[in-house]
Amino acid sequence: MLSNMITIIEDNWLLLLIGQYPNGPLGGIVSTLILSVLGIVLAFPLSVLIALARLSHWKVLNWPATALVYIVRGVPLLMLILLVYFLVPLLIGDSVPGFVTMLCTLVIYEGAFLSEIVRGGIIALPAGQMDAARALGHSHVGAMRYVILPQALYNMMPSILSQFVSTIKETTLGYVINVPELTFAASQLNNRLLTKPFEIFAILAIVYFIVCWSLSELANQLEQRIARQRLGEDPPEAGPSQPGTARIQGAI
Amino acid sequence: MKGFDLLAVLTHPQFSQMLLSGMKMTLVIALGSWMLAMSLGFILLVIRMLPLKAADQAVAAYVSYHRNVPTLVQLMLWYFGIANILPAGLQTWLGDHNGEAIFAIVGLGLCQAAYFSEDLRSGFRSIPPGQDEAARALGHSYLGAMAYVLLPQAFRHALPALINHTVSLFKNSSLAMAIGVAELTHAVKEVENLSFRVFEAYLIATVIYLACSLLLMALGAWLSRDPATTEAA
Numbered sequence: 024m025l026s027n028m029i030t031i032i033e034d035n036w037l038l039l040l041i042g043q044y045p046n047g048p049l050g051g052i053v054s055t056l057i058l059s060v061l062g063i064v065l066a067f068p069l070s071v072l073i074a075l076a077r078l079s080h081w082k083v084l085n086w087p088a089t090a091l092v093y094i095v096r097g098v099p100l101l102m103l104i105l106l107v108y109f110l111v112p113l114l115i116g117d118s119v120p121g122f123v124t125m126l127c128t129l130v131i132y133e134g135a136f137l138s139e140i141v142r143g144g145i146i147a148l149p150a151g152q153m154d155a156a157r158a159l160g161h162s163h164v165g166a167m168r169y170v171i172l173p174q175a176l177y178n179m180m181p182s183i184l185s186q187f188v189s190t191i192k193e194t195t196l197g198y199v200i201n202v203p204e205l206t207f208a209a210s211q212l213n214n215r216l217l218t219k220p221f222e223i224f225a226i227l228a229i230v231y232f233i234v235c236w237s238l239s240e241l242a243n244q245l246e247q248r249i250a251r252q253r254l255g256e257d258p259p260e261a262g263p264s265q266p267g268t269a270r271i272q273g274a275i
Numbered sequence: 276m277k278g279f280d281l282l283a284v285l286t287h288p289q290f291s292q293m294l295l296s297g298m299k300m301t302l303v304i305a306l307g308s309w310m311l312a313m314s315l316g317f318i319l320l321v322i323r324m325l326p327l328k329a330a331d332q333a334v335a336a337y338v339s340y341h342r343n344v345p346t347l348v349q350l351m352l353w354y355f356g357i358a359n360i361l362p363a364g365l366q367t368w369l370g371d372h373n374g375e376a377i378f379a380i381v382g383l384g385l386c387q388a389a390y391f392s393e394d395l396r397s398g399f400r401s402i403p404p405g406q407d408e409a410a411r412a413l414g415h416s417y418l419g420a421m422a423y424v425l426l427p428q429a430f431r432h433a434l435p436a437l438i439n440h441t442v443s444l445f446k447n448s449s450l451a452m453a454i455g456v457a458e459l460t461h462a463v464k465e466v467e468n469l470s471f472r473v474f475e476a477y478l479i480a481t482v483i484y485l486a487c488s489l490l491l492m493a494l495g496a497w498l499s500r501d502p503a504t505t506e507a508a
Contacts, residue, residue: 097442097488098481099449101460106481109473192345199453206348213355221356228344228352235343 050203062129070137095135144175181246297462311384316391341389379451398433438495
């Protein structure tokens, strides 16, 4: 069984790495990673805006942002993907490549989940930070921009990294709408070879495990380092024990 | 495109039937895998508490695998991979007895068990050691102390995380569609295909999923607020 797996990898590593590129769209694990990185990078500014809107006292901002977060958190990602897949072409009157559909969905979905992390990070900072910044003459926006967000975002780095791991896992759902990525490549391979499904999907699981496990470990290391730093340098009243970034993200 | 008409889908005998049976399948999968995950989560926790390094490492490996491999890939490994190396008799039996749904329940359940056992474990860590010592001093055996004193408290502490993961388990039941289970998402896609009413079909499904998820979240908030569940701080 192991030798079978090695043979499959030897024969098809290029397909698993980049898909059918250059004869077809870029796929494989490279596409998975590009999709995840773009997804989290584009979702990040959106999530900060949503978080700020949710913390705002203005109901015009607060209510829609809260509703958006609850709707996105309450609906399966797969459902959201299908929704975007069928609705976007109807709305703009033109078909969209699967990659773009998946990216749009990920940005909305991750934006909502990241915004909870950002909000948690901001809430976890002591209130004195905001008061002090305002007392020094910063406007609300200025205090957010120069005092609150830099601290909150630094503390949130491990959570953002774990959210990135979730994003990588979520890109697998693109398989359902035929987005060329790693899971899709493996399923193509399975359709071609037909006789070795166990080996192929075991390889797929191992590849995901290696990528996600390493990144999760990195997030753990980072978390410990930040916790140590905070213990060593911060005076006791400024050290929130843990930002309330409870990992609301489940298993995908 | 046709005009927006929700009733055209809801009152259509065939479509409403498909949606209903899809919903039933979603509930069966969510409930079945939840029960499997919860019982296995408890078992994993108890194994991990044993004073055996190998047991601890084995459970840690189990948790690590299920947390770092996408759930969809786990399901595909079950349905396409493991199904294929089972004995022929069992394969036939599964084929006759809605094997997709069984694999979905097993796959989702085993995956979520890893999350549940971690939630329970962190609930466990927040219990002061005096609780265990007192229970043992009162004559409870290891298992007795676990069952009557420690687990109930750990469960209370772990409740918010357990609820969160229950919501995500419910949402993940939609992944069963990818291995051909006729659950709600699958049914909606079929209805959309047959009726060409894209907005209506997805609106109905979104409302159903959202209602169930919000209900679970509200239940969690209510359980966590109840003083009886927070007294053991």
